Amino acid sequence: MIKISQACLGVEEREAIDRVFADGYLGMGKEVMLFETELKAFIGNDVEIACVNTGTSALHLATQACGIGPGDEVIIPSLTYVASFQAVSATGATPIACDVDLSTGFMDVEDAARKITPRTKALMPVHYAGGFGDLAGVYELAKRHNLRVIEDAAHSFSGYYQGQRVGATGDIICFSFDSIKNITCGEGGAVVTKDKKINAKIKDLRLLGVEKDSDKRYSGQRSWDFDVTEQGWRYHMSNINAAIGRAQLKKIDRFAATRRQLLTEYDRLLDTKNIEQFQIDRNITDPHMFPVKVNPDKRDSLKAYLQEHSIETGFHYKPNHLLTKYSQKNCPNAETLWGQMLTLPLHCNLKNSDVEFITKTIAEFFEKG
Numbered sequence: 001m002i003k004i005s006q007a008c009l010g011v012e013e014r015e016a017i018d019r020v021f022a023d024g025y026l027g028m029g030k031e032v033m034l035f036e037t038e039l040k041a042f043i044g045n046d047v048e049i050a051c052v053n054t055g056t057s058a059l060h061l062a063t064q065a066c067g068i069g070p071g072d073e074v075i076i077p078s079l080t081y082v083a084s085f086q087a088v089s090a091t092g093a094t095p096i097a098c099d100v101d102l103s104t105g106f107m108d109v110e111d112a113a114r115k116i117t118p119r120t121k122a123l124m125p126v127h128y129a130g131g132f133g134d135l136a137g138v139y140e141l142a143k144r145h146n147l148r149v150i151e152d153a154a155h156s157f158s159g160y161y162q163g164q165r166v167g168a169t170g171d172i173i174c175f176s177f178d179s180i181k182n183i184t185c186g187e188g189g190a191v192v193t194k195d196k197k198i199n200a201k202i203k204d205l206r207l208l209g210v211e212k213d214s215d216k217r218y219s220g221q222r223s224w225d226f227d228v229t230e231q232g233w234r235y236h237m238s239n240i241n242a243a244i245g246r247a248q249l250k251k252i253d254r255f256a257a258t259r260r261q262l263l264t265e266y267d268r269l270l271d272t273k274n275i276e277q278f279q280i281d282r283n284i285t286d287p288h289m290f291p292v293k294v295n296p297d298k299r300d301s302l303k304a305y306l307q308e309h310s311i312e313t314g315f316h317y318k319p320n321h322l323l324t325k326y327s328q329k330n331c332p333n334a335e336t337l338w339g340q341m342l343t344l345p346l347h348c349n350l351k352n353s354d355v356e357f358i359t360k361t362i363a364e365f366f367e368k369g
Contacts, residue, residue, distance in 0.1 A: 001310045001311075001312055002310060002311045002312060002345050002350070002354050002357070002358065003312050003345060003347065003349075004289075004312040004313055004314050004343060004344070004345045004346075004347075005180040005289065005345070005346065005347050006180065006347040006348075006349050007179045007180060007184045007347075008251075008255065008347065008348035008349055009184075012247040012250070012251075013243075013244050013247045013248070015247070016243035016244055016246060016247040017240055017243060017244065019243060020239045020240050020243045023239070025220050025239060026238060026239055026240055027217070027236075027238055027239060028207070028214075028217045028236040028237060028238060028239065029217055029218060029219075029220050029239050030218060030219070030220065030239065031239035031240075031242040031243045031246065032051055032217070032218070032236070032237050032238070032239060032242040033218040034242070034246060035051055035237075035242040035243075035245050035246050035249075036049045036050070036051050036190075038246060038249055039051075039190060039192075039249070042158075042165065042249060042252075043165045043166075043167040043168050043192060044164060044165060044167070044168035046168075046194060047167060047168060047192050047193065047194055048192070048193055048194065048195070048196055048198075048199035049190055049191070049192050049199070050190065050191045050199055050202040050203050050206060050214075051188060051189070051190045051236075051237040051242060051245075052188070052189045052190065052191065052202075052206050052235045052236065052237055053187060053188060053189065053206075053235050053236065053237055053238075053241070054176065054178065054187055054188065054189050054235075055083065055152075055154045055174060055175060055176025055177070055178060055181075055188075055189035056083040056086065056087050056176075056189070057087075057189055057206070057233070057235040058174035058175065058176070058189035058190060058191045059083065059084060059087035059088070059124070059150065059152060059174050060086075060087040060088075060090045060091065060233070060235075061191060061202045061205050061206060061233070061235060062150045062172045062174055062191050062193075062198070062202065063087060063088055063090075063091050063093065063122065063124075063150060064091050064205060064231075065191075065198045065201040065202050065205065066121065066122060066148045066150070066172070066198065067121075068088075068091055068093045068121045068122060068148075069091050069092045069093055070091075070092035070093065071092075071093075071119060072091075072092075072093040072094070072119055072120075072121040073093060073094045073095075073096050073117060073119045073120045073121065074088045074093055074094070074095055074096065074120070074121060074122045074123070074124050074150070075095075075096045075098050075112050075115055075116065075120060075122075075123050075124065076088065076095050076096070076097060076098065076124040076126070076152075076320070077097070077098055077099070077100045077105075077106070077107040077108070077124075077125065077126050077128070077334070078097035078098065078099065078100065078319040078320050078321045078322075078328075078331040078334040079100045079105055079126075079128065079317060079319055079334045079337060079338075080126040080128070080152065080317060080320065081154075081316075081317050082317075082320055082323065082326075084124060084126060084152050084320075085097075085320045085323075085325075085326050088124070089325075089326075093121070094119075095124075095320070095326060096115050096120070096328070097319070097320055097321035097326065097328045097331055097334075098111045098112040098114075098115050098331065099111040099330070099331040099332065099333045099334055100128070100331075100333050100334050100337065101133055101134070101333065102333050102336065102337065103278065103279045104128065104131050104133040104278055104279050104280065105128035105129060105131070105133075105278055105291070105337065106125065106126070106127075106128050106131060106132065106133020106134065106135075107123070107125045107126065107133060107134070107138060108333065109134050109137040109138055109141055111330075111331075112138070112141060113141055116141075116145055116147075120145065120147060121147060121148065122142075122147050122148040122149065122150050123138055123141065123142050123147055123148075123149050123150075124149075124150045124151070124152055125138045125149070125151055125152065126152040126154075126155075127151065127152065127153045127154070127155045127156035127159075127166070128155065128278075129155055129278055129280055129287055129288065129289055129290070129291055129316075130155045130156045130159055130280060130285040130286055130287035130288050130289075131156075131278065131279075131280035131281070131285055131287075132156070132159075132161055132285070135151075135161065135170075139170070139171075142171075148171055148172065149170060149171040149172065150171070150172045150174065151170055151171070151172065151173045151174065152174055153166055153167065153173050153174060153175055154174070154175060154176035154181065154189075154288070155181075155287070155288035155289065156182075156285060156286065156287075156288065157175050157176075157177075157181065157182040157183060157252075157286065157288075158182055158183075158252050158253075158255075158256050158286040159284060159285040159286040160284040160285075161284070167192040171193065171195070172191060172192070172193045172195070172198060173191070173192040173193065174189065174190070174191055174192075175189055175190045175192070176188075176189050177189060177190070177241075177245055177248075180288075180347070181288060182252070182255060182256070182259075182286055182288055183245060183248035183249055183251075183252055183255070184244065184245070184248055185237065185241035185242065185244045185245035185248070186240070186241050186244050187241060188237050188241045188242075188245055189237075204232065205230070205231075205232045205233060205235070206232070206233065206235040206236045207232065207234075207236050208228070208232040208233065208234055209228040209229065209230055209231060209232025209233075210223050210226045210228055210232065211226055211227050211228065211229070212226070213226065217236070254348075255286075255348050256286040258348045259286065259287060259346060259347075259348065260282055260286075260287075261352075262346060262350055262352070262355055263282055263287065263290065263346070265352050265355045265356070266290065266344070266355055266359065269355065269356060269359035269360075270292075270359050270362070271359065271362050271363045271366060273366070274294065274295065274298070274362075274366045275292050275293070275294060275362065276292065276293040276294075277292055277293070278291060278292070278293070287346065288346075289316060289343055289346055290343060290344045290345070290346040291316050291341050291342070291343045291344075292341070292342055292343075292344060293337070293340040293341060293342075294340055294341075294342050295340070296339040296340055298365075298366075299339065299340060299341075299342055301365075302342065302362065302365050303342055305361070305365045306358070306361060306362070306365075309361045311345065311357075311358055311361060312345065313342050313343055313344060313345070314342075314343040315338070315341055315342065315343065316341065316343045317338075318338060319331055319334040319335060319338050321334070322335070322338075344358060345358060
């Protein structure tokens with residue numbers, strides 16, 4: 001089976017884990033501090049970084065750190081994984097689904113503007129498939145209404161925006177380092193911001209709200225006499241996960257080059273009469289996945305045909321406004337894309353010969369009618 005997504009791991013990650021085992025301190029400590037320092041050097045030295053255990057935790061803590069809670073609203077594009085919505089509702093706030101642009105899958109800024117109310121406290125644009133869409137428009141809208149912007153950048157780590165690494169600009173940017181993202185920690189995430197108060201709060205909240213406990217953990221110590229002033233969570237990253245992330249970060253340029261090369265091969269071979277791609281600038285992005293658009297009458301049968309030929313595909317994603325918990329109306333573009341989209345395999349273990357087989361199988365499907 002050609003997998004739709006897969007981590008690319010080697011001896012370096014095993015050696016990193018062995019190093020932590022030999023040290024004997026498996027929880028949050030020196031490795032996490034070093035990973036945060038290396039991420040800061042990679043993204044931009046004027047940002048602050050807090051590593052956590054998942055990308056969902058990053059979004060949850062970022063939302064809570066902005067003082068968002070019961071009675072508040074956060075506007076999120078409906079076309080995203082449910083984690084984005086769950087992160088907001090975990091604070092007691094209400095996630096409000098907005099529509100997306102058909103060509104990019106990114107937040108429809110005009111629809112987001114229509115859904116702003118006096119209860120709106122933040123916008124949460126999602127970097128769909130690594131793209132940024134009208135991110136500048138999101139920030140202009142936020143500025144007009146005095147809103148925070150919490151970017152869900154789980155799909156775009158190591159890409160560039162406005163000539164700088166994703167995360168170097170903006171308000172609050174959240175990454176995911178789970179098993180299939182651009183780099184993996186096994187499980188992990190990070191919150192990046194230039195707001196020192198937000199960073200300090202997140203570093204406390206990730207350790208059950210224990211104030212200043214991060215500094216102790218970095219040196220292998222624990223806080224014994226401490227204070228807690230608000231609800232915190234056990235969301236910190238472990239040394240094991242950070243060590244894996246540090247090994248992965250050293251490979252990121254090679255990973256990005258591999259993904260871009262594979263997409264170039266897809267471009268060369270893909271059946272463009274029946275397959276439409278999203279408009280995402282690959283010169284500046286580092287795409288996490290490769291969704292395409294297919295005639296709705298053919299989409300499901302194509303998926304089944306590829307599965308029969310040992311090619312795994314997926315749907316990214318079912319719009320959240322169609323889910324029972326978050327049921328809302330008026331996101332027609334998201335529903336249109338839900339009927340069209342099919343995600344093809346993209347990961348660093350994929351070979352050119354795999355792409356050739358995938359595209360040939362797609363062509364055969366359409367030739368058979």
